[in-house]
Amino acid sequence: MYRYVVTRVAQSALLLVLVVSLSFLFIRLAPGDPVTYLYGSQQLSAEVLTNIRHEWGLDRPLWQQYWAYVQNVLRGNLGYSQINQQSVTPLLRAIVPNTLLLMAPSILIAAGIGVLLGVAAARRVNRWWDYSIGALSLIGYSTPPFWLGIIFIVTFASRLRWLPTQGMATLGADHRGLAGVLDVARHMALPTGVLVWWYLAAFARLTRASMLEESAKPYLVTARMKGLPERQVVYRHALRNAAKPILTILGLQLGTMLAGAVMTEVVFAWPGMGRVLFTAIIQHDYPVVLGIFMLVGTVVVLTNLTVDLLYLIVDPRIRYA
């Protein structure tokens, strides 16, 4: 067990080093260094530029620069965006909660409905129910989230005029108290709907496959022989064991889920990571784009590690395997 923990932690640490090193490499190889970027348009002599480079440490050996970069990242400093005249870390800190506000409820709703659908499909393999749920989830994960967002805007907002389509709150409205919460909730409805639709498919498919994997195992026969009601056999016994592969694969898909959220935000002008990433790409704001890469990479690596380690605690079979 300790061997497993050590290997997993070491692997994650290595991946984090890889993510940071890649970011460093990319930012060094990006066209133009920060000095030409910032002062390139001004008429400065080569001497002055060299002095600035020296002052900023850009003429030091690469490994020294790399080490300084790593130290900065460890301190939580992800660089400085010349275009925004702001450090990347506070910039991200201000917008990441908005992305989470969109993702967390979407994942919860999608998990609830998706697992139910997956179980329902697995209990009626190759029957009408199974086929419909299968078709639905196939359609679900084939839908580009940005396109679904556009369809939602066209039908629910510009035709039916039910819901707002842009941003997170009505401009100029009073944002205090319950009215403010309701206003944000109304703005959340459509983007959340898009994400639920997209995530749901993954949950349903994974649950079905994982439940089928469990369905032939002897402990279910035992549970049924004990005379347990079917509902308990399925939800207490089978689903609990099927949950591990579901969670593991979902952990691996966190990056894809984030990508979906990013694109949905762009369509709905939601002030989160996606919006910032989109703008940064247009403005060629390298530190922001690579800061987001580092943040997403770190979160995904650590989430996967946590899922694996949590299962060590929850599931004794892995502990003694």
Added chain:
Amino acid sequence: MLDEVLPRLRVHVAGSAPARQTPARRFWRVFRRNRAAVVSLCALIVTSIIGPSAVLVFAINPEAMSADVLSPPSLGHPMGSDYLGRDVLGRVLHGINTSLLVGAAVALTATGIGLALGTVAGYRGGWFDHAIMRVADALLIIPTFFLVLSIAFVFGGSLASVVVLLGVTMWPPVARIVRGEVLSLREEAFVLSARALGLSDTKIMFREILPSTLPPGIAMIALLGSAGILTEASLSFLGVGDPNVVSLGQMLTNGLEYTTTAWWVPSFPGAAIFALVLLMNVLGDGLNAALSPRMWGR
């Protein structure tokens, strides 16, 4: 699950009967039972013929502008015209051709790399196997979408480089499956006899073993293609695609601001992406079931 296995068992029994079945026949027997997959395959073939030939026959210039700006779908412009008066249908056709090309290229690259690395890793074993599998693990955990996005953003993403990037990051599932097959084939009599005959390792790997691992190795090809199409569209949508190619993702992002005033500008390119990805996924499920000896979750 039994229904997934039973046809294969039956095929197996039939295969031992006097009238021996070729692998291709066996594949077709299982594959054609999935009607949706057969229909998807036909639809994709028709699309990949009609798309390029329509562009050629009608000499569609996707950049041809007119004074007919943002006009709704009509007989002259079945999908309307965009903010520069360009015909949306013509551009969508061009975009579909680009997407199909991307999907095919990504699927072939990823499958090729996966087959080669999986075969060598499984056959050689040792440190090479270990190294390849750790790289595969890393690529599965690291959010490749954001990795590819960062690389394409920093170095400029021409269509070819995006295809290569996607192919290079998407091979791990193929390599894993192939490696598993090779591990079990390695000790088979035909491999031992090939070795006894003095065949070189390269010949044994690629002439003797590889053909047997091809069916499970290419089982994922359509699913990889659909992932390639969707990812390329997403990258173009976020603005890191090739600016010199007409791509569906780019059309969508440029049409975004007309969503409420001229719905047809972003809606049709998006519908085309959806249709292509759906067809590839349905086909992919069929291929996967007909080519893989067991089910693997996706």
